Amino acid sequence: MVMKILWCYLAILLTVSFGIVQGSNNVTYDGRSLIIDGNHRILFSGSIHYPRSTPEFDFSGRRDLVRFIKEIQKKGLYVTLRIGPFIESEWTYGGLPLWLSHIPGIVFRTDNEPFKINTCNGKRCGRTFKGPNSPNKPSLWTEDWTSFYQAFGEEPPHRSVEDIAFHVALFVAKNGSYVNYYMYHGGTNFDRTASAFVTTAYYDESPLDEYGLVSQPLWGHLKKLHAAIKSCSKTLLHETQTTFSLGKKQEVRTKNNTRVRKSRLNFSSSEKWKMYEEAIPNYDNTSLKANTLLNQISTTNDTSDYLWYTLSLLASSSVQSVLSVLSRGHVLHAFVNGVLVGSAHGSKKNPDFDLESNITFISGINKISLLSATVGMPNSGAYLERKVAGLHGVKINGTNLTNQSWGYQVGLLGEKLQIYTDIRSKKVQWNSLGSTTKPLTWYQATFDAPKGHNPVALNLGSMGKGEAWINGQSIGRYWVSFHTPSGIPSQQWYHIPRSLLKRSGNLLVLFEEETGNPLGITLDTVHIRSTIKRHG
Incomplete structure (x- = not known):
């Protein structure tokens, strides 16, 4: 899919200097700010991942990047474009196509000193950012986390509007000239695009929620903050700022809203x-065989969340046994002779888990079918190309079956x-x-x-x-x-x-x-x- 090979994130930029932008011919920078057509600018931007939203217009499957940019240009706005293929962003495999990991000797991310510039990602860059790695580079806050993504099994994150606005103002007061809100609108992780254990709703507490509805007081509060900074942007960009207190006994009225369903x-x-009941495969009707437990990521090649591990065992009589399975993630459903005998799963912090179930063997051939499911691929971290998932150990009554002949089925019949x-x-x-x-x-x-x-x-x-x-x-x-x-x-x-x-x-x-x-x-x-x- 094109989006997995080249995926971008877009930040719609609001200029806080004077005039409406109708196109810029020259962008450079110095130690104070970005310089657009010879003018120093303070910029606020909001990240919008267009594949996580559905367009009002026909963008041909959420992939028409050029048209998306032209629509922004019509509104007199700038676009900051972060080109992939690696984008992280809680997108499965960080946006990289899985086939890259099959290339011998490949390393996805390496240390490339000439292309580095220190910018700040986080919640409180006004306090934590020590400045760029050169006096001739501006202070840029490239990811101001308006909230955070949520993982299945974890509490929803929250960040107060007071905290966001205060640290934006503090960052500008300490020589900052660019703030990008991550996210301004999170949207939805459609299809199987969410990375490991990340929920389908993405950054739902952003200024625009998952549905595109305004979140108050966050949206309105930031709008007024931006207007205040814009009104004195010439002065702010002239020299280093100082801070002062407005004093006590001030009253503020804010708009708030509640989402109602x-x-x-x-x-x-x-x-x-x-x-329609999904068919449970057995060893005899699988076409892929191996005398080991295969890595699920490389076996499915990102075509499905699911991989069946199947095995046939002969028992001389009916007997009670214990099935033990070790998994590197993320979910497992175990069937013996077509009957569910146990399920288990990991979590975002601990994807590895064990399953232990009491089972009953019948006299004759017994069919073991283990359905391993991933909940998205990892999206970041060292050695991303070496990541694994799926089963890595199976025992029955302590007997190791890892190197038995296993039959595999990639995906579900209904998917196929x-x-x-x-x-x-x-x-x-x-x-x-x-x-x-x-x-x-x-x-x-x-x-x-x-x-x-x-x-x-x-x-x-x-x-x-x-x-x-x-x-x-x-x-x-x-x-x-x-x-x-x-x-x-x-x-x-x-x-x-x-x-x-x-x-x-x-x-x-x-x-x-x-x-x-x-x-x-x-x-x-x-x-x-x-x-x-x-x-x-």
Whole structure:
């Protein structure tokens, strides 16, 4: 995919000097700031990763970079373009195509001294940044973290608007001339693009939330701060600034808002749903064989989150045994003779985990099928090209089976057949919903788009873990069953861009790894409710 080979992030730039920018012919810098067409500029920018948003216009699959830039130019704004292929940004494998790791001797990231410039990334660069590595370079804050990304199983991060605004003002007061908010609008990790354990919603507490709605008081507070700095930008750029206090007994009024969700449709009727059970492969019907446990990343080649490890064992009689599996991540579902005997998973901080289950062998051939699932690839760190995932040890009653003959199946049958699309869903036999839910089940339903223009979200609070598609387009992984330490789902609502919806007859397809119940799903719209808050 083109976006994985060359992926960019864009920062829409607001100039804080005078005039509207209609195109610049010369950009240089000195120790005070960037210089655009001979004028020193203080710049504020906001990161927007355009593949994490759906355009109002036709950008041909979220990939038309040139047109995106031209739309920004029409508004008289600058663009700072960070070219890939490596971009980190919690994008799976950091935006690099996985096939690069197959090249012998390749190193993804090396120390290249001539191209270094120290800029600051973080929350409090006004205090922590010691300045650039040359007196002739400006002080740039390239990532002012408005919040932080969330990982499944971890509490949602939060940063106060007071903290953000204070440190921006402090940075400018200490010779800073460029601040980029990371993120200004986070958007959604569609498809399988999120890196390891990162939720589908990305930087949802940014000035513009996942749905593109304004987050108050953050958005309005920063807008007023930028206007204040713009009004005295000539003076600020003239020489080093000093700071002073306005004194006590000041009163400030701020706008605040709350995000409100309203249920528009529930899927509680079993007649709305059809189901298809994913086939569990066994050793005999796999085409790839190896006398070892293969690295999941290189075996799947980023074509699927899933890899089946299968093994056949002969037992002379029915016997109770213990299955022990060591995994380097991220999720494992173990089946013996087609029956689920155990599941386990790691976390963002500790992706490695063990599974130990009591199993019963029957007399004769026993079929062991282990489904290993990744939740995104790593996106940064040393030796990225050497990263591994999947199983690295299997024992039964203490007997090591690691070097037995294993059969492998990359991905799911439903993925291969693309049954999440309208046309290809007809290639399999869908059945009515049963009285009980089973693991590894595909679900299908149709619905009409909610009226109006408010953003739309799918409430998957009754589900477990899997992936969701709308009209053939993946809206990302879901993992509702992985709760935060406070006991709530890491992410319960999943954004459905209205650009993916038709007026009627929209196809919703879910692949559920666990035993979630689709009858509890609702389709909600999202809006904001504003209030005024007094401080003094």
